[in-house]
Amino acid sequence: MKLPSDADASGRDFDDQELALLKEVINSGTLNCTKGTQVNTLEKEIAEIYGIAEVRAVSSGTAACHTAYAAIDPEPCDEIIGTPVTDMGAIAPMLYQGAIPIFADVDPVTLNITPESVAERITERTRAIVATHLFGNPCDMAGIQEVAARHGIPVIEDCAQAFLSECNGRLVGTIGDIGCFSLQQGKHMTTGEGGFVMTNNEAYARRMRLFSDKAWGYGDPNPDHYFLALNYRLTELQGAVARAQLAKLRGVVSRRQATAAAFTSLLEDLPGLTLPSAATGSTHVYWKYPLIVDPNVLGGADGFGAALKERGVWCAPRYIQKPAFMCQLFTERNTFGKSGWPYTARKAAGLDEVTYDEAEYPGTRQGLARVVVLPWNEQYTDEHVGFIAGAVREVTEQLSSRGAGLSGAGSEAAG
Ligand SMILES: Cc1ncc(COP(=O)(O)O)c(C=O)c1O
Structure with missing residues (x-):
C-alpha cells in the first residue's frame, strides 16, 4: 500500500486557499514582507491563536532558534542547555551566537529532557534552557520552569515538532520565555521553508524583530544598525501559504490525534512495545509516532525497523542515529576556521574545558537504541492505519x- 507522504501532495494539505492568497501577492507585485501585508497579517493571526503578544515570522526553524538565542544575547562562552536528540538547526545557532551548547540527558521513553537532567547541567554560565517537545509530546514544562526560575534562567521552547501541543492546559511555545517553530516541508503546517518565534516579553520581542532584520531600527526616530544581525525575513509568498496553512492547522492536528489514537488501540496488547503517550494534562500532536522496542523481547531498533520496511512501512530506527554531540562538528570542533572557537576561548579564559562523553548520557543511548520512528500524517485513513x-x-x-537475544539486541549492549 502506498502511504501518504509529507514530501509531496499525497500527504500535504494544499488547495485553492493557498492559491488564492498567492495570487493576491503576485497581483500586488510586492513579494517582500517589509512592504507587503501577508507576513504581517500572519504574525497577528498566529498571535491571536496562541494568545501571545508578539510573533515574528522568520525564514526557517533554524532562524527561529537563532533569533531566540540572539534575543537572550549570551556573552561569548556562556552556556545554553538543550537536548542531544534534536535537529542540528536547533544547536548550530548557539555556536553562531558565541554560546557553548551543553547537553542534558533525555528520558529513554519520551526522548525529552527532564527537570532533573537539566538541573544537573546548570552552572553560573548557563544563560538559557531549550526545551524541545520531541515528536509533538511536551516536556515536563512545570518541572523545567521550576528549575529555571530557581536560577533566574529563561526557557526557550523548541516547538518545531509540536504545533498546538498543550502542557497543563497551555499551548507549548507560550509557557517559557520564547517559543520557536519551523515551517519546513514536513511540519504540521508548512511553507517549504520558514519559521516563527513568539514571546510575551517586550525586550525579547524588540531584539527578535531587530535581529531578524539586520538590526535596523525601522520606525525609530534615529534608526541605525544597532548590533550584529542577519536577514531572516519570510517572503510574502511564504506568508500567503502560511496563512492558508494556519487556517487548517487545528484540523490537521485533530486528524493526526484521531488516527494515532486508533493506531494505539490496535497495538496495545503487543509484547515488548511501548507506545507514545502524553503525561496527564498534556496533549501529543504526533508529528511522528515513536515506538520504543524492548531489546530483550524484540531485539534492537535496527532489526525491528528493517522488518517493518520489508513489509512496506517506512520508518527511522534510532531516529538521528547518534547524539548530536557525536557529529563531526563537535568531535572535531569544526566551528570558525581552525580556531575551535568558542571552545578554545573558554579554555583561554581559564574556565573548565567542555567535553561531551556519551557515557554520561544513559537515557539518550538507551532511547536512541530502542526508538523506531514511524512517520505520521493527517491524510492517513483507517485503511492506512490498519x-x-x-x-x-x-x-x-x-x-x-523467537525470544530474547535476537539479532540487534547486542546493538544496545553498550546502552
Ligand atoms: C526540533 C527542531 N528544531 C529545529 C529545527 C530546525 O528547523 P528548520 O529545518 O526549519 O531549520 C527542526 C527541523 O526539523 C526541528 O525538528
Missing part, C-alpha cells in the same frame, strides 16, 4: 516468538 498496525503486529509477533 495497514501499518498490521505490519507492526506481524513484526512484533514474529520477533517476540
